[in-house]
Amino acid sequence: MTTFAKHPSALIHLTLTFVLILFLTSCSEIIDGSQIDNSLENIEEVSLIDGADNITVTVNKGEESYFILDIQNISGQFYHLGEARLGWCIDWQTPIDSNGGVYPGVKAYSTLGVQSWSRINYILNHIGELRTLFTDASYREIQLVIWSLRGNPEFNLDEVNLEDLPPEFRENGNPLFSRDLVRDILNYVDEKHSKWSYSEGDYYAVILETPADVQTLITVVQ
Known part of the structure; x- marks a missing residue:
């Protein structure tokens, strides 16, 4: 054998x-x-903006938006960003000094044409319309919508604990926002954004890459 x-x-x-x-x-x-x-899933086709690889961002609290941003040391196409800008954040779990905090060495990235940012860019172009339709919506509801749409870090409106949100979203243990209103806006954006396409002159988000231990910011440009 x-x-x-x-x-x-x-x-x-x-x-x-x-x-x-x-x-x-x-x-x-x-x-x-x-x-x-x-x-x-976390790879995005954002591009570094020419002349915006070493900017300085000063952060203050806003009323119409989560933050008001002052951007310095920028050249090229977006040299005008030094004026006060509406600002939002995309990382709800990380702190930031919003009382005049100054962050040097920041890089700015364009989301123009990036599919994973289409819903947020739709919102940035239709905030006036959203506030007309949803008259009780404050910057808090808009910011919660942005966190819900980003998903990195994961944000679930129905599961997040109130005490885990930044202090601007609560007072004496009560929310300073409406979960139902956030859901209504999310449903509206989900229904409408696919019929919208970017045109020249429209707004889009610019990501401001702050240090790793600081909230990642976005602002709006045309």
Whole structure:
């Protein structure tokens, strides 16, 4: 009777065949599963703005928007950003000094044409309309909508604890916003944004890359 001991090459061939089958099976499971999708979900096609790789941002509290931003040391196309700008944030879990906090060395990135920002850019172009339709909406509801749409870090309006939100969103243990109103705005944006496309002169978000331990900011340009 033939044995593998007498034919070691046959044993090697069988072992290699078995390893190859395991490799192909593993690859198939990864490709067919969600691992690849999950590894790509945070990649965005934003682009660094020329002349905006070493700017200084001063942050103050806003009334019409979450923040009012003063941007300095910017040149090129957006040199005019030094005026007071409406500002929002996309990281609800990280603090920021909004009482005149100064952040140097910030980089600015354009979201123009980036699909994952289309809903937020729709909002930035229709804030006046939203406030006419949803008359009780303050900057808080708009900011909560932006957090809900970003999803990085994950934000679930129905599950977030009030005490985990920044202090501007609560008073004496009570919310200073309407969850129902946030849901209504989200539903409206979800219904309307797909019928909107960017045209020259429209607004879009510019991401301001602050230090890792500071809220990531956005402002609005045309």
